[in-house]
Amino acid sequence: MNKNETIFVAGATGMVGSAIIRKLVANGFTSVIGTYRNRKPSFDHPAVSFFSVDLMDTQAVAAFYKEHKPVYVFDAAAKVGGIVANNLYRAQFLYENLVIQNNIIHQAYVSGVKKLLFLGSSCIYPKMAPQPIKEEYLLTNTLEYTNEPYAIAKIAGLKMCENYNLQYGTNFIAAMPTNLYGPEDNYDLQNSHVLPALIRKFHEAKVNNKPDVTIWGTGSPLREFMHVDDLAAASLYLMENYNENQFVNIGWGKDISIKDLAFLVKEIIDFKGELVFDTTKPDGTPRKLLDVSLLNAIGFVPQISLREGIADAYQDFLKKFA
Numbered sequence: 001m002n003k004n005e006t007i008f009v010a011g012a013t014g015m016v017g018s019a020i021i022r023k024l025v026a027n028g029f030t031s032v033i034g035t036y037r038n039r040k041p042s043f044d045h046p047a048v049s050f051f052s053v054d055l056m057d058t059q060a061v062a063a064f065y066k067e068h069k070p071v072y073v074f075d076a077a078a079k080v081g082g083i084v085a086n087n088l089y090r091a092q093f094l095y096e097n098l099v100i101q102n103n104i105i106h107q108a109y110v111s112g113v114k115k116l117l118f119l120g121s122s123c124i125y126p127k128m129a130p131q132p133i134k135e136e137y138l139l140t141n142t143l144e145y146t147n148e149p150y151a152i153a154k155i156a157g158l159k160m161c162e163n164y165n166l167q168y169g170t171n172f173i174a175a176m177p178t179n180l181y182g183p184e185d186n187y188d189l190q191n192s193h194v195l196p197a198l199i200r201k202f203h204e205a206k207v208n209n210k211p212d213v214t215i216w217g218t219g220s221p222l223r224e225f226m227h228v229d230d231l232a233a234a235s236l237y238l239m240e241n242y243n244e245n246q247f248v249n250i251g252w253g254k255d256i257s258i259k260d261l262a263f264l265v266k267e268i269i270d271f272k273g274e275l276v277f278d279t280t281k282p283d284g285t286p287r288k289l290l291d292v293s294l295l296n297a298i299g300f301v302p303q304i305s306l307r308e309g310i311a312d313a314y315q316d317f318l319k320k321f322a
């Protein structure tokens with residue numbers, strides 16, 4: 001990648017998009033353009049220009065590509081949420097994600113973009129997939145129903161890339177990250193993921209001198225977490241080094257129980273109270289771990305440990321909410 005070619009980051013004010021922009025700037029790219037819809041940019045750098053574009057508006061997306069002629073595209077725009085939101089806003093999760101990604105991917109083809117990276121999610125895999133989950137397990141069984149609309153949209157996205165490459169000879173690659181956390185995460189307890197929810201709960205319990213924090217379920221499910229800066233580094237690495245039609249899992253290939261995670265967050269936040277596990281609440285899937293042999297074979301290994309990453313995320317949380 002040439003340092004002054006135009007790079008378009010869609011979803012530029014989201015957790016993933018903003019991490020990709022920070023990484024591009026840190027690596028000396030000088031012509032970065034990012035789009036957002038509601039959340040205004042907080043990052044200011046001469047190499048980056050932000051534009052407000054509704055990515056569901058096909059004409060607006062076509063006009064954006066025509067005007068800016070990006071050479072590379074990182075697609076980090078999506079309607080994202082936790083279990084409750086995914087289950088409640090099923091139609092929106094399906095429709096909005098399909099439309100956004102169709103616009104970004106198809107218009108990238110129309111405007112002759114050199115390379116595009118589509119970001120999906122590990123929820124594309126069957127609910128009962130063997131662990132750790134290899135890329136080849138895609139479409140081998142039924143999905144988890146609560147987030148099926150989101151997963152179907154993401155599967156359609158990675159298949160768009162694959163089939164545009166096959167029919168049109170494009171170079172559109174796709175990556176499926178594990179659970180992410182870090183700066184710009186969503187801390188709204190109504191629709192946040194488990195790690196930001198734990199950070200918020202422990203922080204609020206600490207400042208309010210609460211005697212305990214309640215965790216849903218037994219704490220035994222195993223999950224994998226990656227700092228979003230590692231994901232941004234992996235995304236740039238793939239953009240620079242990977243040109244195959246096979247999508248790639250992105251993660252650590254290591255997991256932690258929710259119980260151990262809760263104790264780690266408690267320690268980092270320095271909450272002195274107790275942990276209570278509400279075992280009347282459901283646990284969900286017992287284990288969800290990505291097989292990252294392909295990512296490692298391509299040459300990428302994440303660097304930010306969970307302890308270091310959570311400490312960083314907590315500092316970002318404090319800046320915004322304390």
Ligand SMILES: NC(=O)c1ccc[n+]([C@@H]2O[C@H](COP(=O)([O-])OP(=O)(O)OC[C@H]3O[C@@H](n4cnc5c(N)ncnc54)[C@H](OP(=O)(O)O)[C@@H]3O)[C@@H](O)[C@H]2O)c1
Nearest residue numbers: 011013014015016037038039054055077078080121179180
């Ligand atoms: N968070 C995770 O744990 C995780 C894990 C695996 C994969 N991923 C993937 O990473 C990608 C980004 O996730 P994220 O966590 O960064 O989500 P996020 O923080 O919610 O960011 C999503 C971005 O998409 C933009 N967007 C949504 N609808 C739009 C529209 N109609 N027009 C223009 N922009 C729109 C949002 O802009 P506004 O906020 O301004 O609307 C925001 O900039 C997604 O594809 C997701 O599947 C995330």
